[in-house]
Amino acid sequence: MVIVEIPIGPQHPALHEPIMLKVRTEGEEVVEVSVNTGYNHRGIEKLLEKNSWVRGMYISGRVCGICNAVHMQTYVQGVEKLMGVEPPPRANYIRTLVMELERIHSHMLVAAVMAEIIGFDTLFMLLMRDRERVMYLKELVTGNRVHADIHMLGGVKRDLDEVRRDRILSELKIVEERIKYYMKVFEEDYTIMKRLSEVGVIRKSEALRLSIVGPTLRASGIKSDVRSDDPYAAYSEIPFNVVSRDEGDSWARMMVRFGEALESVSIARYTVEKLPQGPAIPKTIPRATKPGEVISRVEAPRGELLYHIVSVGGANPYRVKIRTPSFLNILNTEKVYIGHRLADVPVIFASYDPCISCTERVMVIDEKSGKKTYVSMRDLARVRVG
Amino acid sequence: MLKLPGILSTLGLEGMKAIRYSPWVMHFNAGACNGCDIEVLAALTPFFDPERLGVKLAPNPRHADIIIVTGALNKKAAERLRRLYDQTPSPKFVIACGACAISGGVFSGSYPLFSRADSVVPVDVYVPGCPPRPEAVIYGIKKLLDRVGEHGGD
Amino acid sequence: MEINIGKFIFKEISPRRYVALVTPSELREAVEAVMMEESYFSSLTAIDFPKEGKIELNYIFWSVKHRAALILKVTVDRSNAVVPTIIDIVPGALGGELEAYDLMGVIFEGNNKLRRGFLASEDVVEKGIYPLRKDSGV
Numbered sequence: 001m002v003i004v005e006i007p008i009g010p011q012h013p014a015l016h017e018p019i020m021l022k023v024r025t026e027g028e029e030v031v032e033v034s035v036n037t038g039y040n041h042r043g044i045e046k047l048l049e050k051n052s053w054v055r056g057m058y059i060s061g062r063v064c065g066i067c068n069a070v071h072m073q074t075y076v077q078g079v080e081k082l083m084g085v086e087p088p089p090r091a092n093y094i095r096t097l098v099m100e101l102e103r104i105h106s107h108m109l110v111a112a113v114m115a116e117i118i119g120f121d122t123l124f125m126l127l128m129r130d131r132e133r134v135m136y137l138k139e140l141v142t143g144n145r146v147h148a149d150i151h152m153l154g155g156v157k158r159d160l161d162e163v164r165r166d167r168i169l170s171e172l173k174i175v176e177e178r179i180k181y182y183m184k185v186f187e188e189d190y191t192i193m194k195r196l197s198e199v200g201v202i203r204k205s206e207a208l209r210l211s212i213v214g215p216t217l218r219a220s221g222i223k224s225d226v227r228s229d230d231p232y233a234a235y236s237e238i239p240f241n242v243v244s245r246d247e248g249d250s251w252a253r254m255m256v257r258f259g260e261a262l263e264s265v266s267i268a269r270y271t272v273e274k275l276p277q278g279p280a281i282p283k284t285i286p287r288a289t290k291p292g293e294v295i296s297r298v299e300a301p302r303g304e305l306l307y308h309i310v311s312v313g314g315a316n317p318y319r320v321k322i323r324t325p326s327f328l329n330i331l332n333t334e335k336v337y338i339g340h341r342l343a344d345v346p347v348i349f350a351s352y353d354p355c356i357s358c359t360e361r362v363m364v365i366d367e368k369s370g371k372k373t374y375v376s377m378r379d380l381a382r383v384r385v386g
Numbered sequence: 387m388l389k390l391p392g393i394l395s396t397l398g399l400e401g402m403k404a405i406r407y408s409p410w411v412m413h414f415n416a417g418a419c420n421g422c423d424i425e426v427l428a429a430l431t432p433f434f435d436p437e438r439l440g441v442k443l444a445p446n447p448r449h450a451d452i453i454i455v456t457g458a459l460n461k462k463a464a465e466r467l468r469r470l471y472d473q474t475p476s477p478k479f480v481i482a483c484g485a486c487a488i489s490g491g492v493f494s495g496s497y498p499l500f501s502r503a504d505s506v507v508p509v510d511v512y513v514p515g516c517p518p519r520p521e522a523v524i525y526g527i528k529k530l531l532d533r534v535g536e537h538g539g540d
Numbered sequence: 541m542e543i544n545i546g547k548f549i550f551k552e553i554s555p556r557r558y559v560a561l562v563t564p565s566e567l568r569e570a571v572e573a574v575m576m577e578e579s580y581f582s583s584l585t586a587i588d589f590p591k592e593g594k595i596e597l598n599y600i601f602w603s604v605k606h607r608a609a610l611i612l613k614v615t616v617d618r619s620n621a622v623v624p625t626i627i628d629i630v631p632g633a634l635g636g637e638l639e640a641y642d643l644m645g646v647i648f649e650g651n652n653k654l655r656r657g658f659l660a661s662e663d664v665v666e667k668g669i670y671p672l673r674k675d676s677g678v
């Protein structure tokens with residue numbers, strides 16, 4: 001049988017971000033998938049070397065718009081360690097609150113995208129509508145809907161007052177109800193079960209060798225969460241459960257995310273109720289660091305986020321290495337697609353909660369260097385000169 | 387194919403009218419951090435309800451009337467933005483959404499960056515912000531439609 | 541505090557971060573030992589030190605069993621940066637190796653997927669420079 005190569009992306013209705021999956025199929029069956037990236041490269045690691053410690057904070061937040069607060073947290077907690085600054089407890093609680101709100105809206109977003117991909121448009125619209133409540137909460141706490149920018153070296157930029165605390169608590173109650181409802185939909189709906197279960201299975205035995213992280217790893221039965229294994233911010237004082245499942249398929253990944261979103265609601269409620277007294281906004285901003293290196297880890301909505309920051313003293317970082325969760329989750333799971341139908345490819349891909357802007361800050365792929373002659377539908381349709 | 391300039395210009399005017407009442411929007415991510423993208427996505431969902439203006443998300447450049455460009459334009463994406471722009475049927479309009487698409491934003495000066503969005507395609511409306519709120523995105527579309535109305539619609 | 545894995549001794553540098561210095565020839569053995577401890581590959585950082593003429597490679601693993609980051613530090617010569625590949629032991633390390641090759645110019649022997657232009661943009665590749673090296677001038 002003839003093997004046909006079908007490019008999915010970079011501009012594709014099923015993908016909201018620029019990435020290219022080269023899918024080689026034999027009939028309907030997928031025989032090979034290669035991930036081609038490179039449409040989102042911004043050279044951030046080099047940019048961080050050129051800018052000062054304080055400016056780097058804003059650049060690191062703009063690695064990714066969805067998980068910006070966790071990126072800032074990772075950078076800031078690493079730099080604080082190098083500077084010998086300890087943030088006050090109240091600041092740590094506010095940071096935790098913002099990061100958990102971000103986790104809720106990120107998990108709702110991927111559930112919405114998944115609903116859209118499987119053709120369940122009503123669910124997509126409903127999820128997006130209720131996600132606006134979380135965005136409103138984020139705006140209430142930080143002043144911005146997307147880029148929180150609430151972190152500051154040695155504290156936070158904005159304090160929380162009593163009025164806003166009460167509004168957060170009442171909104172969280174509605175959000176929790178809605179998440180429980182959508183979790184039930186994903187658990188019981190016949191179409192969703194048909195499309196997601198037993199699709200894109202990653203077994204527990206191979207999960208660690210493949211080096212996947214986050215909800216994708218926890219859905220394969222390995223309880224590894226940075227928040228409990230390597231506590232940062234206020235997580236050592238907050239009680240919460242690590243959600244995991246054993247199925248390892250796309251459905252399990254979605255259910256882990258819903259379970260986590262519910263945990264996040266309770267963490268957010270805890271931080272608001274038990275917010276310690278004292279200052280949260282630093283009076284002075286430190287500018288220079290001691291020489292040394294630090295490996296800073298944070299649990300982003302998509303998994304373990306790691307910054308390796310090296311300083312030789314002075315006003316600029318010497319080297320900042322950013323390893324985002326999607327970088328591992330997207331690149332290491334090419335083999336999972338094999339044997340599935342073509343229509344399952346976007347489902348499996350979306351179940352990793354891919355974040356392209358995270359992955360590609362260091363990636364550019366040359367389209368022309370592929371030596372093989374591809375027989376793609378699009379190329380056949382469009383004869384290019386030269 | 388219709389190659390006569392006279393017919394084309396008439397089509398253009400009719401097309402202008404059509405766009406005035408139901409512009410289809412295609413969203414192109416040229417290297418954004420996702421901040422603008424989720425806001426554009428949020429702007430196209432029922433909470434903000436752009437369908438009252440006739441705005442609908444088009445999956446394909448060949449169906450689109452308006453291209454919303456987000457993100458700092460890198461060298462690789464610049465080539466593709468131009469190609470997508472050429473594939474879009476006339477009349478077509480471009481909205482540069484967010485600080486990065488307008489000027490490069492925090493990424494300006496980085497080595498893989500090409501330039502601003504308006505160095506590759508003509509931009510009609512700039513929506514500033516990092517990221518712009520969904521209301522701002524809808525306001526930008528409305529501004530564009532008003533301008534189209536002055537020239538082509540009624 | 542120390543963790544002993546096989547013949548390798550990991551010394552604690554900060555809470556839950558353990559470092560072992562290895563030579564390029566010992567690397568594969570060390571990675572095999574680390575992977576026996578329920579670890580996953582987390583990151584590969586290449587750091588350029590032009591004054592010393594060295595490139596330092598940090599293989600960062602997270603051990604679920606020890607709840608600690610196990611870091612293997614390998615130092616190679618800047619002009620002849622060659623280390624053996626580990627992707628046959630840990631397939632998850634592919635992204636890290638491709639990135640380090642393209643942006644820092646470290647060659648991983650035995651990894652046939654390495655190619656220029658995988659990460660750096662076309663004009664950078666044509667000039668033959670590695671963007672993250674300190675003297676690249678980009």
